[in-house]
Amino acid sequence: MKVAVVGATGLVGSEMLTVLAARNFPVTELIPVASERSKGKEIQFKGKQYKVVTPDEAIALKPDVALFSAGGGTSLTYAPRFAEAGITVIDNSSAWRMDPTKKLVVPEVNGAVLTAEDKIIANPNCSTIQMVVVLNPLHERYGIKRVVVSTYQSVTGTGVKAVQQLNDERAGITGEKAYPYQIDLNVIPQIDVFQDNGYTKEEMKMIKETNKIIGDDTIRITATTVRIPVMGGHSESINIEFANEFDLDEVRALLAKQPGVVVVDNPANQEYPMPKDAHGKDEVFVGRIRRDESQPKTLNLWVVADNLRKGAATNTVQIAEKLLEKGLL
Numbered sequence: 001m002k003v004a005v006v007g008a009t010g011l012v013g014s015e016m017l018t019v020l021a022a023r024n025f026p027v028t029e030l031i032p033v034a035s036e037r038s039k040g041k042e043i044q045f046k047g048k049q050y051k052v053v054t055p056d057e058a059i060a061l062k063p064d065v066a067l068f069s070a071g072g073g074t075s076l077t078y079a080p081r082f083a084e085a086g087i088t089v090i091d092n093s094s095a096w097r098m099d100p101t102k103k104l105v106v107p108e109v110n111g112a113v114l115t116a117e118d119k120i121i122a123n124p125n126c127s128t129i130q131m132v133v134v135l136n137p138l139h140e141r142y143g144i145k146r147v148v149v150s151t152y153q154s155v156t157g158t159g160v161k162a163v164q165q166l167n168d169e170r171a172g173i174t175g176e177k178a179y180p181y182q183i184d185l186n187v188i189p190q191i192d193v194f195q196d197n198g199y200t201k202e203e204m205k206m207i208k209e210t211n212k213i214i215g216d217d218t219i220r221i222t223a224t225t226v227r228i229p230v231m232g233g234h235s236e237s238i239n240i241e242f243a244n245e246f247d248l249d250e251v252r253a254l255l256a257k258q259p260g261v262v263v264v265d266n267p268a269n270q271e272y273p274m275p276k277d278a279h280g281k282d283e284v285f286v287g288r289i290r291r292d293e294s295q296p297k298t299l300n301l302w303v304v305a306d307n308l309r310k311g312a313a314t315n316t317v318q319i320a321e322k323l324l325e326k327g328l329l
C-alpha cells in the first residue's frame with residue numbers, strides 16, 4: 001500500500017508515521033508531503049529514508065491513501081484534487097467534518113457507515129473523539145439526554161508553534177506566540193475563535209460533531225473548552241444525564257469492555273487517569289466514575305487521552321484499517 005502523509009513534518013503528521021509503523025499498517029511505500037519550504041527534507045520511516053515532496057508531486061505519485069494533517073486550508077485545496085485522482089483521503093482538519101456529504105468517523109462508534117463512495121473521510125476533533133468513545137456505549141444502554149463537558153487541553157493540540165511558546169516561556173525567552181496570552185503558569189478559557197453565540201469554535205465542534213458521529217441530534221450538549229500548560233494529553237470532566245436509571249457497576253463493566261477504553265478508577269489508591277500516563281498511548285482512559293448526587297440518573301466521569309494519538313493520528317490510521325478490513329482500500 002502506497003501511503004501519503006500530508007503534513008508529515010508537523011506534530012500530528014509525525015505521530016501518524018509513528019502510529020503507522022507501530023500498528024504495522026501495510027505500507028510498501030511512504031510519501032511524506034509538506035509545504036514547498038520542506039521539499040527535499042529527509043524523513044525516516046521503518047529504517048528507510050524518504051524525501052519530502054509537495055502535494056502536487058504526491059498526486060503524480062498516485063498513492064492508494066492520503067492521511068492529511070496540514071491545516072484546513074491545505075485540505076480544502078488539495079483533498080478534492082487527491083480524491084479526483086482516485087486517492088482516498090482521510091482528513092484530520094475541520095474542513096469537511098460537518099459537510100453532509102462526508103462521513104465523520106470514529107471506527108469503534110460508527111465505522112459501519114463507511115462505503116466505497118467515501119473518497120474524502122473526515123477525522124473528528126481531538127476532544128470530540130475521546131468523548132464519543134465513552135459516551136456511545138452508555139447512550140446505547142441508558143439513552144443520553146444531556147452532556148455538560150469542560151476540557152483541559154494540551155498545547156500540542158495547537159501545533160509546533162504552541163509547543164515552542166510554552167518551551168520559550170519556561171526558558172525565559174521571548175519568542176513567537178501561538179496564543180494571545182502567556183500559557184505557562186496560566187489557563188486560557190478560549191480555544192479557537194469566538195462565535196456569535198458566545199461559544200468558541202472548538203466548543204461548537206464538540207457539540208455538532210458528537211451529534212453527527214453518534215447519529216442522534218436529540219442529545220443536548222454544552223461545552224467549555226480550556227487550554228492548559230500541559231505538553232501532551234487532553235482531559236475532560238463530563239457530566240451525563242440519562243433518560244433511564246443506571247447501575248454504577250454496570251457502567252464500569254460497559255466501559256471496561258469497550259474496545260479502546262481503559263478504566264482507571266480506584267480512589268482508595270488515588271488512581272485516576274492523568275495526561276502524563278496517557279502520553280504515547282492509543283487508548284482513552286476513564287476514571288472518577290461516580291453518581292452526580294445533585295440530580296437523578298446523572299453520572300460524572302473524567303476522561304483522558306493523548307490528543308495526538310487517539311485524538312488525531314491513531315483514529316486516522318484506524319479509519320484506514322477499517323477501510324482495509326472492509327475491502328475498500
Ligand code: A2P
Binds near residue numbers: 008010033055074160
Ligand atoms: P511545513 O513543515 O513544510 O510547514 P503543525 O500543525 O504541527 O504546525 O504542522 C503543519 C503541517 O502542515 C506541517 O507538516 C506543514 O509543512 C504542513 N503544511 C502547511 N502548509 C502546507 C501546504 N500548503 N502544503 C502542504 N503541507 C503544508
